[in-house]
Amino acid sequence: MSKNPVNSIVITELRKSYERQTGSETTYAVDGVSFDVPKGQFVTLLGPSGCGKTTTLRCVAGLERATGGRIEMGGQVVFDVPQKRFVRPEDRPIAMVPQSYGIWPHMTVLDNAAFPMRHGRNRRRGQDIRKRAMDMLEQVGLAPMADRWATQLSGGQQQRLAFARALLGDPEVLLLDEPLSNLDAKLRAKLRQELRSFQEQFGVTALYVTHDQAEALALSDTVVVMNHGHVEQIDRPERLYDHPRSAFVADFIGSANLLPVQDVSPRREGGGVIAKTEVGPVLCLRSSVGQDHRPGSGGFVCARPENIEVRPVREEAPALGDDEFPGTVESSEFLGDRLELVVRAADVPLTVSARAGLGCRPGDDVVVRFDPATTSYLAS
Numbered sequence: 303m304s305k306n307p308v309n310s311i312v313i314t315e316l317r318k319s320y321e322r323q324t325g326s327e328t329t330y331a332v333d334g335v336s337f338d339v340p341k342g343q344f345v346t347l348l349g350p351s352g353c354g355k356t357t358t359l360r361c362v363a364g365l366e367r368a369t370g371g372r373i374e375m376g377g378q379v380v381f382d383v384p385q386k387r388f389v390r391p392e393d394r395p396i397a398m399v400p401q402s403y404g405i406w407p408h409m410t411v412l413d414n415a416a417f418p419m420r421h422g423r424n425r426r427r428g429q430d431i432r433k434r435a436m437d438m439l440e441q442v443g444l445a446p447m448a449d450r451w452a453t454q455l456s457g458g459q460q461q462r463l464a465f466a467r468a469l470l471g472d473p474e475v476l477l478l479d480e481p482l483s484n485l486d487a488k489l490r491a492k493l494r495q496e497l498r499s500f501q502e503q504f505g506v507t508a509l510y511v512t513h514d515q516a517e518a519l520a521l522s523d524t525v526v527v528m529n530h531g532h533v534e535q536i537d538r539p540e541r542l543y544d545h546p547r548s549a550f551v552a553d554f555i556g557s558a559n560l561l562p563v564q565d566v567s568p569r570r571e572g573g574g575v576i577a578k579t580e581v582g583p584v585l586c587l588r589s590s591v592g593q594d595h596r597p598g599s600g601g602f603v604c605a606r607p608e609n610i611e612v613r614p615v616r617e618e619a620p621a622l623g624d625d626e627f628p629g630t631v632e633s634s635e636f637l638g639d640r641l642e643l644v645v646r647a648a649d650v651p652l653t654v655s656a657r658a659g660l661g662c663r664p665g666d667d668v669v670v671r672f673d674p675a676t677t678s679y680l681a682s
């Protein structure tokens with residue numbers, strides 16, 4: 303049994319190589335990935351193309367045989383190298399919703415929905431199948447279309463059918479591989495809300511794969527950010543945005559000004575670190591390293607565009623407060639609710655999101671202020 307029964311999936315040190323050799327070294331598509339999927343939660347694997355998300359999901363499904371590590375599901379070990387254990391995909395308590403939905407075109411909507419109850423791991427018999435399938439179609443708004451061919455459904459309706467069919471297999475976990483990626487932007491946004499509300503309504507556990515950060519932030523309870531086969535950070539969406547632990551995460555989630563740090567030391571009083579950058583010394587009250595961090599060099603100051611304040615200067619030599627630096631507006635774009643500025647400070651271009659009424663034009667002298675409370679020092 304799992305040490306932690308509230309987790310539907312526990313993945314430990316998962317590795318997968320594809321027999322590709324670089325010199326004498328094996329290349330790992332997934333290289334020591336560990337994370338949990340707690341019961342009832344929506345967990346997303348997020349990262350750029352080629353980072354190993356789909357391979358991880360396919361190892362969980364049993365469609366790929368991992369090279370190392372361990373996978374537990376519903377309290378049972380389904381994969382473990384030392385134990386030589388590999389449970390076949392059809393015997394794992396999962397249902398997969400692929401990119402193309404995997405709807406059978408030669409079957410009606412009802413027969414598609416009923417499929418896992420007739421052929422799956424939790425096979426049933428008799429009239430109960432039709433009744434359960436109809437009840438589920440009712441809940442996802444497809445009951446009036448039960449007798450149509452599945453190909454006569456719209457993209458959104460096909461997604462609902464794929465979701466309904468997956469749930470009718472009574473899975474411990476639903477695995478979803480970029481199920482919205484074939485749809486246009488407007489439909490994507492609508493369907494991701496629908497997907498999330500179905501997931502909450504049915505209380506199902508979901509492991510989702512996407513490279514779209516907006517989708518990951520909007521849908522997930524927890525996001526596992528991957529890069530080059532490794533996990534960069536596992537956190538709630540708000541924490542990933544506000545407290546990225548690496549320059550990669552800061553840059554991948556939202557937009558960020560990343561200033562290389564020449565020298566960093568802990569502040570004597572009041573916490574935080576002073577990071578020396580080309581713009582000047584910046585006080586960061588958020589830091590990816592602890593208070594006992596020794597002075598050193600390297601890393602980045604990370605400031606989100608909305609967390610840099612800008613004030614126009616009218617006088618010749620403006621008085622500069624703490625954390626303030628002189629700059630010049632290089633470009634200014636009016637975006638309705640805000641101004642998107644590029645301000646050059648000590649030759650460093652900073653992207654700043656300012657209020658629409660600020661009245662800054664290219665060439666204007668300004669003062670920029672890094673808000674210490676929201677500015678982070680990232681060690682890497």
Ligand code: ATP
Nearest residue numbers: 320331349350351352353354355356357358512513
């Ligand atoms: P995407 O968002 O583009 O789908 P991903 O993060 O899901 O990317 P994977 O599909 O898991 O990435 O691929 C991870 C790495 O493994 C990539 O470098 C890819 O080229 C490689 N890879 C995937 N499948 C195979 C395979 N069957 N044989 C060899 N290499 C593979």
